[in-house]
Amino acid sequence: xxxxxxxxxxxxxxxxxxxxxxxxxxxxxxxxxxxxxxxxxxxxxxxxxxxxxxxxxxxxxxxxxxxxxxxxxxxxxxxxxxxxxxxxxxxxxxxxxxxxxxxxxxxxxxxxxxxxxxxxxxxxxxxxxxxxxxxxxxxxxxxxxxxxxxxxxxxxxxxxxxxxxxxxxxxxxxxxxxxxxxxxxxxxxxxxxxxxxxxxxxxxxxxxxxxxxxxxxxxxxxxxxxxxxxxxxxxxxxxxxxxxxxxxxxxxxxxxxxxxxxxxxxxxxxxxxxxxxxxxxxxxxxxxxxxxxxxxxxxxxxxxxxxxxxxxxxxxxxxxxxxxxxxxxxxxxxxxxxxxxxxxxxxxxxxxxxxxxxxxxxxxxxxxxxxxxxxxxxxxxxxxxxxxxxxxxxxxxxxxxxxxxxxxxxxxxxxxxxxxxxxxxxxxxxxxxxxxxxxxxxxxxxxxxxxxxxxxxxxxxxxxxxxxxxxxxxxxxxxxxxxxxxxxxxxxxxxxxxxxxxxxxxxxxxxxxxxxxxxxxxxxxxxxxxxxxxxxxxxxxxxxxxxxxxxxxxxxxxxxxxxxxxxxxxxxxxxxxxxxxxxxxxxxxxxxxxxxxxxxxxxxxxxxxxxxxxxxxxxxxxxxxxxxxxxxxx
Amino acid sequence: xxxxxxxxxxxxxxxxxxxxxxxxxxxxxxxxxxxxxxxxxxxxxxxxxxxxxxxxxxxxxxxxxxxxxxxxxxxxxxxxxxxxxxxxxxxxxxxxxxxxxxxxxxxxxxxxxxxxxxxxxxxxxxxxxxxxxxxxxxxxxxxxxxxxxxxxxxxxxxxxxxxxxxxxxxxxxxxxxxxxxxxxxxxxxxxxxxxxxxxxxxxxxxxxxxxxxxxxxxxxxxxxxxxxxxxxxxxxxxxxxxxxxxxxxxxxxxxxxxxxxxxxxxxxxxxxxxxxxxxxxxxxxxxxxxxxxxxxxxxxxxxxxxxxxxxxxxxxxxxxxxxxxxxxxxxxxxxxxxxxxxxxxxxxxx
Numbered sequence: 001x002x003x004x005x006x007x008x009x010x011x012x013x014x015x016x017x018x019x020x021x022x023x024x025x026x027x028x029x030x031x032x033x034x035x036x037x038x039x040x041x042x043x044x045x046x047x048x049x050x051x052x053x054x055x056x057x058x059x060x061x062x063x064x065x066x067x068x069x070x071x072x073x074x075x076x077x078x079x080x081x082x083x084x085x086x087x088x089x090x091x092x093x094x095x096x097x098x099x100x101x102x103x104x105x106x107x108x109x110x111x112x113x114x115x116x117x118x119x120x121x122x123x124x125x126x127x128x129x130x131x132x133x134x135x136x137x138x139x140x141x142x143x144x145x146x147x148x149x150x151x152x153x154x155x156x157x158x159x160x161x162x163x164x165x166x167x168x169x170x171x172x173x174x175x176x177x178x179x180x181x182x183x184x185x186x187x188x189x190x191x192x193x194x195x196x197x198x199x200x201x202x203x204x205x206x207x208x209x210x211x212x213x214x215x216x217x218x219x220x221x222x223x224x225x226x227x228x229x230x231x232x233x234x235x236x237x238x239x240x241x242x243x244x245x246x247x248x249x250x251x252x253x254x255x256x257x258x259x260x261x262x263x264x265x266x267x268x269x270x271x272x273x274x275x276x277x278x279x280x281x282x283x284x285x286x287x288x289x290x291x292x293x294x295x296x297x298x299x300x301x302x303x304x305x306x307x308x309x310x311x312x313x314x315x316x317x318x319x320x321x322x323x324x325x326x327x328x329x330x331x332x333x334x335x336x337x338x339x340x341x342x343x344x345x346x347x348x349x350x351x352x353x354x355x356x357x358x359x360x361x362x363x364x365x366x367x368x369x370x371x372x373x374x375x376x377x378x379x380x381x382x383x384x385x386x387x388x389x390x391x392x393x394x395x396x397x398x399x400x401x402x403x404x405x406x407x408x409x410x411x412x413x414x415x416x417x418x419x420x421x422x423x424x425x426x427x428x429x430x431x432x433x434x435x436x437x438x439x440x441x442x443x444x445x446x447x448x449x450x451x452x453x454x455x456x457x458x459x460x461x462x463x464x465x466x467x468x469x470x471x472x473x474x475x476x477x478x479x480x481x482x483x484x485x486x487x488x489x490x491x492x493x494x495x496x497x498x499x500x501x502x503x504x505x506x507x508x509x510x511x512x513x514x515x516x517x518x519x520x521x522x523x524x525x526x527x528x529x530x531x532x533x534x535x536x537x538x539x540x541x542x543x544x545x546x547x548x549x550x551x552x553x554x555x556x557x558x559x560x561x562x563x564x565x566x567x568x569x570x571x572x573x574x575x576x577x578x579x580x581x582x583x584x585x586x587x588x589x590x591x592x593x594x595x596x597x598x599x600x601x602x603x604x605x606x607x608x609x610x611x612x613x614x615x616x617x618x619x620x621x622x623x624x625x626x627x628x629x630x631x632x633x634x
Numbered sequence: 635x636x637x638x639x640x641x642x643x644x645x646x647x648x649x650x651x652x653x654x655x656x657x658x659x660x661x662x663x664x665x666x667x668x669x670x671x672x673x674x675x676x677x678x679x680x681x682x683x684x685x686x687x688x689x690x691x692x693x694x695x696x697x698x699x700x701x702x703x704x705x706x707x708x709x710x711x712x713x714x715x716x717x718x719x720x721x722x723x724x725x726x727x728x729x730x731x732x733x734x735x736x737x738x739x740x741x742x743x744x745x746x747x748x749x750x751x752x753x754x755x756x757x758x759x760x761x762x763x764x765x766x767x768x769x770x771x772x773x774x775x776x777x778x779x780x781x782x783x784x785x786x787x788x789x790x791x792x793x794x795x796x797x798x799x800x801x802x803x804x805x806x807x808x809x810x811x812x813x814x815x816x817x818x819x820x821x822x823x824x825x826x827x828x829x830x831x832x833x834x835x836x837x838x839x840x841x842x843x844x845x846x847x848x849x850x851x852x853x854x855x856x857x858x859x860x861x862x863x864x865x866x867x868x869x870x871x872x873x874x875x876x877x878x879x880x881x882x883x884x885x886x887x888x889x890x891x892x893x894x895x896x897x898x899x900x901x902x903x904x905x906x907x908x909x910x911x912x913x914x915x916x917x918x919x920x921x922x923x924x925x926x927x928x929x930x931x932x933x934x935x936x937x938x939x940x941x942x943x944x945x946x947x948x949x950x951x952x953x954x955x956x957x958x959x960x961x962x963x964x965x966x967x968x969x970x971x972x973x974x975x976x977x978x979x980x981x982x983x984x
Contacts, residue, residue: 298942317750318767318943321750322943322945322946323945325945376745380743380745380746380750380751380769381745381750381751381767381768381769383750411709411710411711415710426701426710428697428698428699429698429699430699430701430710430711430712448923448928451928451929452767452768454928455741455743455768455770455928455929456743456745456768458741458929459741459742459743462711462712463709463711464711465710465711470927470928470929471840471927472840472923472927472928473837473838473840474833474836474837476837477837477838
């Protein structure tokens with residue numbers, strides 16, 4: 001799953017760090033919506049907690065000589081022609097289990113929608129990548145390479161009208177360190193990664209982290225978000241009491257109605273404090289967003305074709321090429337857009353477990369990589385639409401090593417390496433044998449959607465004498481299998497991160513033990529050294545250089561076979577949805593993203609005209625937009 | 635025993651079975667299909683039947699693979715016999731290749747860049763029913779899928795009937811505490827939701843043919859017990875059982891030599907329906923993705939593909955037609971058997 005938007009830093013940090021995301025493992029947890037409806041509004045009114053003793057926080061002394069920075073020079077990216085109004089209809093595959101954004105089950109369903117409406121101290125400009133003011137107007141770097149100072153915007157308000165002050169950031173620490181929220185990752189993150197928040201006056205704070213970082217990264221990691229201290233009463237009942245309560249937020253939309261098991265509605269906060277800020281103008285144009293529960297993507301697509309949903313994601317090749325032969329496309333009622341973005345890509349491919357006897361030998365790993373015909377898979381079942389990945393981190397700018405080339409499918413080279421490893425002989429079925437054992441590799445994966453792709457790999461691998469056995473497990477079982485290092489080879493993708501993160505995946509600290517992300521069991525002293533240097537340096541150039549070296553090292557070890565990446569999004573949309581001329585931004589992971597970037601709008605008159613035309617069987621020119629201005633040629 | 639010696643009664647039953655024409659012909663067709671599927675490699679296979687190369691004849695159908703090197707193709711993996719045939723033709727050599735009528739197996743993906751699966755039926759490419767979403771031949775998937783489904787269901791049936799009949803007969807014959815215990819046990823056991831158990835098991839281990847038979851057996855042996863229990867209760871009170879008991883026959887002898895032969899009509903009548911049930915069960919499990927692991931050829935998987943790709947109608951129409959044909963024929967057989975064993979026609983109760 002790719003994050004819906006990147007703008008909210010707080011959201012991103014949480015997104016990436018809180019979820020050990022397996023991109024290919026996107027099995028939806030089965031969630032049961034109860035019968036009957038509860039309007040959250042009512043529930044909230046009845047049970048909004050009254051927090052009597054608001055915590056008092058000490059005031060520290062602001063150091064001298066801080067250089068305050070801000071940015072209002074970057075170009076705006078929203079379209080001044082945007083019209084406000086209308087209802088946007090989207091869907092979710094299962095009903096959310098909670099409206100909390102912390103605690104058990106929070107990382108499901110509405111998580112990204114809710115987080116999009118909780119702003120952070122600063123934003124990132126989606127085209128230039130520079131920092132923009134958000135809840136903070138100015139920022140300044142401390143001398144220790146660990147601290148950032150922020151001046152808060154005194155106009156910022158919670159959706160319930162209270163102002164957002166330094167105390168709400170102080171409370172963020174109390175909240176996230178509390179055991180009552182039952183979120184060990186947050187507890188740990190706000191203890192070890194973010195070590196303290198200090199208040200200097202009502203509208204000035206500082207955030208300090210555990211390790212020194214390059215200036216550029218400091219803001220990326222330490223721009224936390226506030227937590228409404230007047231709303232949360234932290235005690236052992238917090239998890240249950242707050243499951244269906246609507247937290248005051250700082251963003252443009254709020255949940256207004258939920259019908260359990262059926263839909264959730266977000267409505268514009270008409271008093272939103274941020275609407276007049278330079279970079280928020282002409283964004284978030286929709287008045288109401290209705291998220292209906294449709295359990296099956298195929299059914300959702302049918303809903304879309306009937307005009308009951310406004311957009312559909314068409315990134316999968318069979319959708320883009322075949323399922324769009326429908327009349328609504330031919331008659332021009334629905335348009336298609338293929339939009340290239342330039343965004344950190346998930347790390348997808350085959351991860352070999354080097355603790356497994358077979359893969360202890362580097363030659364076998366190399367031979368295996370030469371037996372995997374990713375290109376054929378892309379050219380055939382994926383219709384040439386996806387791009388071959390060559391290295392571990394793609395789309396991280398200077399941090400990506402573009403010189404690394406993946407080992408291509410090559411029968412002779414595979415043969416050479418296998419012979420070096422003693423696997424020269426072939427059995428009666430054409431599969432290599434050594435000491436009476438067959439060269440069988442069990443490839444664990446987790447979604448039926450990928451079976452077609454892997455079948456191609458299996459058939460091609462036979463040619464080099466490798467018997468690739470496909471092991472489809474349910475997503476949570478597959479995750480457990482991999483994280484406990486019981487797999488032999490794993491087909492998966494890790495979600496993208498803000499910056500390449502190597503320690504969790506490749507440091508020997510995490511090898512040979514269950515429940516860590518080093519699923520290749522990489523245990524290499526040179527690698528350890530590089531990673532330690534990478535984590536310790538606070539010089540951005542050196543860090544990027546180390547990152548590139550580490551990627552070359554990953555390639556040399558050969559326990560990761562890169563597969564493909566998808567540097568674009570494809571969507572279908574009803575013609576009454578309007579986009580700016582530039583369609584999206586460099587970081588747009590969705591073009592029609594109502595709450596993240598919120599650049600599009602609904603033209604109500606166009607909608608009426610279109611519905612009228614459909615009634616009268618009049619048609620328009622079919623439209624397919626291909627926008628590749630952000631396409632990166634590798 | 636009656637069945638082996640073909641007593642007049644059996645002959646009469648067989649005659650009556652034959653007189654139900656559609657059941658009789660269905661039986662012949664299904665049995666031939668099952669027998670043919672055993673040698674499906676001869677009809678539907680990527681391996682050639684005969685290759686004549688440099689004066690020597692090769693029969694690649696069964697046994698070890700013949701690497702391409704053998705025929706001067708310069709690779710070590712299995713020969714692509716379609717290419718070989720093409721090559722011989724182009725060279726105009728005396729060598730020749732005889733391919734099966736459908737020259738594809740159920741696993742190979744017939745893919746070329748620029749020509750995306752699924753491909754529509756084509757006689758020139760010999761994909762008579764087209765290809766599936768990975769470019770595998772639909773005929774091959776159907777044929778090998780049928781072989782797996784029918785044998786799965788036959789094995790399941792045998793296991794179910796052995797266990798079900800044994801326990802059912804004992805419940806009826808012994809009665810008392812044993813009967814009572816098993817009745818409760820079966821009642822409780824039948825209330826375990828089978829599909830959930832399968833889903834849980836399939837998420838932990840990858841099921842294979844035999845483990846799936848065993849799991850299914852665990853949840854389907856109960857059906858037969860009730861019928862056999864009732865039948866045994868009835869039979870054991872009749873004079874011939876009393877007579878043999880008076881002659882000193884033991885439990886096993888009475889059950890196997892007297893009671894079962896006399897209740898065989900019940901067992902046989904249920905067989906066709908169990909076969910249909912077995913096929914449907916495997917197909918639905920595969921359809922839901924909890925059956926045999928990919929890339930095993932399977933009807934359920936094909937059905938899933940067909941439904942997900944309605945714009946390629948050859949997939950869904952092939953599999954639906956095949957299922958309807960097979961299941962209808964099995965049902966016809968069932969009808970004919972029931973007719974043949976109809977007690978109203980050959981048993982006289984005093």
